[in-house]
Amino acid sequence: xxxxxxxxxxxxxxxxxxxxxxxxxxxxxxxxxxxxxxxxxxxxxxxxxxxxxxxxxxxxxxxxxxxxxxxxxxxxxxxxxxxxxxxxxxxxxxxxxxxxxxxxxxxxxxxxxxxxxxxxxxxxxxxxxxxxxxxxxxxxxxxxxxxxxxxxxxxxxxxxxxxxxxxxxxxxxxxxxxxxxxxxxxxxxxxxxxxxxxxxxxxxxxxxxxxxxxxxxxxxxxxxxxxxxxxxxxxxxxxxxxxxx
Numbered sequence: 001x002x003x004x005x006x007x008x009x010x011x012x013x014x015x016x017x018x019x020x021x022x023x024x025x026x027x028x029x030x031x032x033x034x035x036x037x038x039x040x041x042x043x044x045x046x047x048x049x050x051x052x053x054x055x056x057x058x059x060x061x062x063x064x065x066x067x068x069x070x071x072x073x074x075x076x077x078x079x080x081x082x083x084x085x086x087x088x089x090x091x092x093x094x095x096x097x098x099x100x101x102x103x104x105x106x107x108x109x110x111x112x113x114x115x116x117x118x119x120x121x122x123x124x125x126x127x128x129x130x131x132x133x134x135x136x137x138x139x140x141x142x143x144x145x146x147x148x149x150x151x152x153x154x155x156x157x158x159x160x161x162x163x164x165x166x167x168x169x170x171x172x173x174x175x176x177x178x179x180x181x182x183x184x185x186x187x188x189x190x191x192x193x194x195x196x197x198x199x200x201x202x203x204x205x206x207x208x209x210x211x212x213x214x215x216x217x218x219x220x221x222x223x224x225x226x227x228x229x230x231x232x233x234x235x236x237x238x239x240x241x242x243x244x245x
Contacts, residue, residue: 026195029106033092036087062086073235081238085231088116092230096171096223100216107223108175110168113230117160124159127241159237167230174218182215 002198043059066086092107099105106112129137141152 023109025106025109025112028098028104029091029095029112030125031103032091032098032106036090069231070235073232074239078235078239081235085235088231088234089227092167093223096219096227098177099219100209106170107168109243110164113164113167114160116230117164118239121160122162123234124237124241127238131242163230163233167226170226171222174222178215178218181210185210 040059043055043062045055047056047059048055063082066082066089067079070082070085074081076201095106095112099108125137128140132140141149141156143152
């Protein structure tokens with residue numbers, strides 16, 4: 001990657017011999033995946049029948065939490081779905097927390113959530129066809145009456161789009177709130193501390209430390225809560241599709 005260009009908030013890397021530009025979202029998403037795989041390999045090294053190390057205990061707790069989440073939301077018989085849900089949760093959390101290091105978070109890009117939502121949409125469609133058959137799936141668009149077909153098609157497409165926009169908007173809103181608070185603290189600092197002598201009055205003292213703490217809070221909150229909501233919606237839609245509701 002010898003050439004780098006910036007377009008808007010994204011950084012594009014040009015790889016020699018490849019005409020397609022690679023965005024910073026893609027690069028950092030791969031970094032997040034490498035981190036997750038590395039942690040998984042480290043936690044699962046030298047597994048025993050009974051946990052004898054803290055690493056194995058943590059690994060077993062993580063697996064059990066993912067299993068309980070899936071079983072509690074989708075019921076028994078969905079254990080094969082656990083890796084998928086765990087992957088989305090871990091990827092979203094790690095990507096969001098990357099912003100604390102100053103790196104560009106893949107979750108700041110709507111394309112990330114659109115890609116995840118497309119995968120979810122494919123899963124929903126697969127289970128609907130598996131349950132109803134292809135003919136029954138097409139027939140469902142005409143229910144309860146034929147004139148509802150366009151609305152049903154729009155509703156089907158709107159499911160992944162709304163999931164992506166919901167997740168993206170909530171994470172970005174935390175970022176926007178952080179910027180607004182940073183600007184507000186600067187204005188308050190000038191209004192309150194104008195009496196300080198000399199150039200000290202021009203120093204935005206309230207902007208020191210407080211925005212960083214708030215940024216950590218919003219990043220941790222959004223990075224943990226929003227992927228949980230996304231996964232809950234995913235499990236709800238898939239389970240509903242498989243139960244022919």
